[in-house]
Amino acid sequence: MARFYVTTPIYYVNDAPHIGHAYTTVTADALARWHRLLGDEVKFLTGTDEHGLKVKRSAQSNGLTPLEQADRYSARFRDAWALLDISNDDYIRTTEPRHHQAVRALMQAVYDNGWITLGTYEGRYCVDCEAYYSEADLADGGLCPVHKRPVDLMKEDNYFFRLSAFADRLLEWYEANPAAVTPEPKRNEALGLVRGGLQDISVTRTSLDWGVRVPWDESHVFYVWYDALINYATAAGYGSDGASFLRWWPAVHHLIGKDILRFHCVYWPALCMAAGIDPPSHVAVHGFLLVGGEKMSKTAFNQISPADLVPVFGVDGYRYHFLRDQQFGPDGEFSYEAMVARYNADLANNLGNLLARVSAVVHTKCGGTGPAPRADSALAPLAAEVYEATAQAWARTAPSEALEATWRLVRAANAALEAAEPWKAEPGPEVDAVLGDALEVLRIVAVLASPALTRAPAEIWRRIGLDDDPALSRLPEAAAWGGYPGGLAVEKGAPLFPRLSA
Numbered sequence: 143m144a145r146f147y148v149t150t151p152i153y154y155v156n157d158a159p160h161i162g163h164a165y166t167t168v169t170a171d172a173l174a175r176w177h178r179l180l181g182d183e184v185k186f187l188t189g190t191d192e193h194g195l196k197v198k199r200s201a202q203s204n205g206l207t208p209l210e211q212a213d214r215y216s217a218r219f220r221d222a223w224a225l226l227d228i229s230n231d232d233y234i235r236t237t238e239p240r241h242h243q244a245v246r247a248l249m250q251a252v253y254d255n256g257w258i259t260l261g262t263y264e265g266r267y268c269v270d271c272e273a274y275y276s277e278a279d280l281a282d283g284g285l286c287p288v289h290k291r292p293v294d295l296m297k298e299d300n301y302f303f304r305l306s307a308f309a310d311r312l313l314e315w316y317e318a319n320p321a322a323v324t325p326e327p328k329r330n331e332a333l334g335l336v337r338g339g340l341q342d343i344s345v346t347r348t349s350l351d352w353g354v355r356v357p358w359d360e361s362h363v364f365y366v367w368y369d370a371l372i373n374y375a376t377a378a379g380y381g382s383d384g385a386s387f388l389r390w391w392p393a394v395h396h397l398i399g400k401d402i403l404r405f406h407c408v409y410w411p412a413l414c415m416a417a418g419i420d421p422p423s424h425v426a427v428h429g430f431l432l433v434g435g436e437k438m439s440k441t442a443f444n445q446i447s448p449a450d451l452v453p454v455f456g457v458d459g460y461r462y463h464f465l466r467d468q469q470f471g472p473d474g475e476f477s478y479e480a481m482v483a484r485y486n487a488d489l490a491n492n493l494g495n496l497l498a499r500v501s502a503v504v505h506t507k508c509g510g511t512g513p514a515p516r517a518d519s520a521l522a523p524l525a526a527e528v529y530e531a532t533a534q535a536w537a538r539t540a541p542s543e544a545l546e547a548t549w550r551l552v553r554a555a556n557a558a559l560e561a562a563e564p565w566k567a568e569p570g571p572e573v574d575a576v577l578g579d580a581l582e583v584l585r586i587v588a589v590l591a592s593p594a595l596t597r598a599p600a601e602i603w604r605r606i607g608l609d610d611d612p613a614l615s616r617l618p619e620a621a622a623w624g625g626y627p628g629g630l631a632v633e634k635g636a637p638l639f640p641r642l643s644a
C-alpha cells in the first residue's frame with residue numbers, strides 16, 4: 143500500500159489565519175482526501191511555528207508572554223481549519239515537548255556528524271523574515287527586500303551549519319530526483335540558488351531565549367527556521383518513535399508558498415543529509431494569492447479571512463473556488479466577483495442544477511425511483527477519460543486541472559439531458575435510460591469531487607438513494623461506469639448551491 147504523508151508549512155503565531163494560509167492548507171487537505179480515496183495510507187500534518195524573535199516581539203506588543211501569544215493564535219489556526227473541514231491527522235506546535243526532543247536529537251546528529259562549527263555572525267537581520275540578508279540582497283535604502291522595512295544590525299556568536307559543503311550533494315539529489323521540487327519553474331529557481339553558491343548558515347542564537355535549547359551548549363537556542371523545519375520529522379516520530387519514522391519518512395510531500403522555497407528546497411534537504419536521513423521526497427511550491435495586486439499582510443491591511451467568505455459561499459463554495467480558480471504554481475489574484483462567478487457557473491448552474499433536474503424528472507416521469515444507467519451509454523467512455531485526467535492532475539498537484547476534468551462529466555450530463563429533454567417525453571425506457579445515465583454521473587462525480595467538496599457529495603448520494611459516504615469509496619473501482627444500481631428512491635430537495643447575486 144502506498145503511503146502519502148502531506149504537510150503544510152507551520153504558520154507563525156503572530157498573525158491571524160487568512161486566505162493565503164488557507165490556500166496551502168485546503169490544497170493539502172484535498173490531496174490527503176484524494177489519496178485516502180486511492181486507498182493510500184495517509185498522514186496529514188499542519189500546525190504552528192511558535193518560537194523566534196518575531197513571535198516574541200509580537201507577544202510583547204500585545205502584553206502577553208510568548209506562550210500566551212502562541213496559545214491564542216495557535217487556537218485561531220485550529221479554529222480556521224475546523225471551519226474549512228480540514229482533515230489533518232496531527233496538529234503540531236513547536237512549543238510541545240515532543241518537538242523540543244526531536245529538534246535536539248536531529249541537530250545533535252548533525253553536530254556529531256561534524257557539520258556544525260562555532261563562529262561569529264554579523265549581518266543585517268529582518269525580524270519579519272527571521273532571516274539574515276547580505277548587503278547585496280537588500281532593497282534600495284538598505285531595506286528588507288520582502289518587507290521594505292529597516293533591518294537590524296546583529297552580531298552574535300553562533301553555531302554554523304556547514305551548508306557550503308552540501309552544494310554538490312544537493313545538485314546530485316536534484317539530478318537524481320527530477321520531480322523532487324514541482325512545478326518546473328520552482329525547481330529551476332531552487333537549482334539556481336544551489337548553483338549560485340551556498341554560504342554556511344548560522345543556526346543558533348544567543349540574543350534570544352524563546353526557542354529550543356542547543357543540547358551541546360545550553361547558552362544558545364536554535365534559530366527559529368532550524369527548529370521549524372524539523373517539525374515534519376517530529377510528527378513522523380523522529381527521536382521518539384523509530385518505527386513510525388521509518389514508516390513515514392521519506393514519503394513526505396511538503397506544500398509550501400514560494401516565499402519559503404529556499405528554506406525547504408535548499409536548507410532542509412541539506413540538513414536532512416547532514417543528519418543522516420533522506421531528504422523529503424517532494425516539495426510542491428505555489429505562488430501567492432494577491433489581493434489588489436499585493437501579497438496579503440498585516441501591514442498592507444488587505445487580509446481576508448476564511449471566516450469572511452464561508453458564510454456567503456459555504457465551506458464547499460469556499461474550497462471549490464480556491465482549488466479550481468487558483469492554479470497551483472503561479473501567483474493568482476483573489477477576486478470576490480470571480481468567486482461569485484465560479485460558484486454560480488460550476489456549483490449552482492452545473493452540479494446543483496444537474497441534481498435538481500434529475501431528481502425533479504425522476505419524480506414526474508419515474509415515480510420517484512431512480513433508473514439504472516445504460517452499460518453502453520455515450521457518457522461511459524467519457525467517464526473513464528475524466529477519471530484518468532482527474533487522477534493524473536491530482537498526482538501532479540494540479541487541483542484546478544483535476545476539478546476542470548471532473549466537471550467535464552457534469553457538463554456532458556447536463557448537455558445530454560438538454561438534448562434528450564426527458565421532461566417533455568412520455569415515460570418509458572428512453573426516459574429511464576437518460577435519467578439512469580445522469581444519476582450515474584452524479585454518483586461518480588460525487589466521489590471525484592469529494593477531495594474538494596466536503597459536504598455536497600454525501601448529500602448528493604443521499605438524495606439519489608445511496609447510503610454510504612462517497613468519501614469512503616475506493617478508487618479506481620468507484621469511478622467505473624455502472625455502479626448506480628437503479629431502483630432506489632430519489633429525493634427532491636432544496637437547491638444544493640443556491641445561486642448568488644454578484
Ligand code: MSP
Pocket residue numbers: 150151152153154157161162163165166191370371372373397398399400401402429430431432437438
Ligand atoms: N513559519 C513559517 C513556515 C515554517 S515551515 C517549516 C512561515 N509561516 S507563515 O505563517 O508566514 O506562513 C507561510 C505560508 O503561508 C506560506 O509559505 C504559504 O504557504 C502561506 N501563505 C501566506 N501568505 C500567502 C499568500 N498571500 N498567498 C498564498 N500563500 C500564502 O513562513
